[in-house]
Amino acid sequence: MVKTLVKASLILSLTFGLGQPIYAAEPIAKKQFGAMSKGSNQRARPFGGYAMGCLAGGAQLAETGPTWQAMRLSRNRNWGHPELVDFVQDLSKNAKKIGWNGIYVGDMSQPRGGPMLSGHRSHQVGLDADIWMLPPKSLKLSRNARENLSSISMRRAGGAFVNSSWTSEHHQVLRAAASDPRVARIFVFPGAKVQMCKDEKGDRAWLNKIRPWFGHHYHFHVRLACPKRARGCINQAPPPKGDGCADAQKWVDDILNPPAPKPRDPNAPKPKPRRELTVADLPTQCARVLRSR
Numbered sequence: 001m002v003k004t005l006v007k008a009s010l011i012l013s014l015t016f017g018l019g020q021p022i023y024a025a026e027p028i029a030k031k032q033f034g035a036m037s038k039g040s041n042q043r044a045r046p047f048g049g050y051a052m053g054c055l056a057g058g059a060q061l062a063e064t065g066p067t068w069q070a071m072r073l074s075r076n077r078n079w080g081h082p083e084l085v086d087f088v089q090d091l092s093k094n095a096k097k098i099g100w101n102g103i104y105v106g107d108m109s110q111p112r113g114g115p116m117l118s119g120h121r122s123h124q125v126g127l128d129a130d131i132w133m134l135p136p137k138s139l140k141l142s143r144n145a146r147e148n149l150s151s152i153s154m155r156r157a158g159g160a161f162v163n164s165s166w167t168s169e170h171h172q173v174l175r176a177a178a179s180d181p182r183v184a185r186i187f188v189f190p191g192a193k194v195q196m197c198k199d200e201k202g203d204r205a206w207l208n209k210i211r212p213w214f215g216h217h218y219h220f221h222v223r224l225a226c227p228k229r230a231r232g233c234i235n236q237a238p239p240p241k242g243d244g245c246a247d248a249q250k251w252v253d254d255i256l257n258p259p260a261p262k263p264r265d266p267n268a269p270k271p272k273p274r275r276e277l278t279v280a281d282l283p284t285q286c287a288r289v290l291r292s293r
């Protein structure tokens with residue numbers, strides 16, 4: 001009897017590695033969510049914020065439609081809240097009216113949202129979509145072609161201005177996206193915002209939602225607001241009032257004439273390295289989203 005007890009406690013201490021911090025056992029969120037191949041069998045709901053959340057009941061955007069194609073199918077990121085799937089289809093129809101064949105759709109979310117194994121900090125709740133700047137030549141691309149075709153940059157070398165690939169259709173497609181009441185904001189490189197600020201002669205209200213940001217010259221990034229009555233979905237604070245054109249111009253001016261870097265305060269605390277998100281960091285509903293069939 002005594003012998004058995006000793007044996008059992010020996011096995012226990014070996015198994016649980018004495019002194020191991022508990023959190024070492026917490027599952028890494030991006031591995032769990034990255035492994036999900038289809039949406040959860042739940043009512044559609046985003047949980048949490050754009051960069052810290054997940055998606056229940058995700059819907060898949062059809063890989064090809066009359067006015068769109070989803071790109072890089074191997075990533076399986078053509079998923080989102082049904083409102084995002086509707087929005088993308090509506091935008092593709094508007095693009096057609098404007099004179100494009102439709103749109104190429106880049107990353108949306110994983111089937112159950114959540115953090116991703118590569119790229120993107122946001123796109124976690126099924127309300128973000130990247131739309132390629134490249135106007136589609138064909139909407140009959142094969143799977144393979146969709147892995148290999150690249151979008152095109154709209155940015156002139158140096159980074160401050162649009163290049164000769166930028167057209168009035170780009171302006172109109174972005175305006176159509178920003179004018180949609182479901183849209184909260186759109187990220188695009190500052191040179192494009194400044195160009196649109198110059199070129200817009202009509203109503204400027206939509207420019208409020210166009211937000212200058214790093215990158216975003218091969219695609220623009222559309223972010224929808226939380227759908228109505230989506231409890232547990234966390235909106236971002238709205239952009240400051242006004243068209244935001246002066247801010248974008250300031251950004252461009254700083255690219256052209258970079259301000260002197262501020263000297264580092266030797267007493268300032270070092271920035272903490274970013275820790276991997278675990279499932280426990282996400283809203284509690286997300287563990288259930290993972291477990292759902």
Ligand SMILES: [Zn+2]
Pocket residue numbers: 120123128129130221
């Ligand atoms: Zn994006």
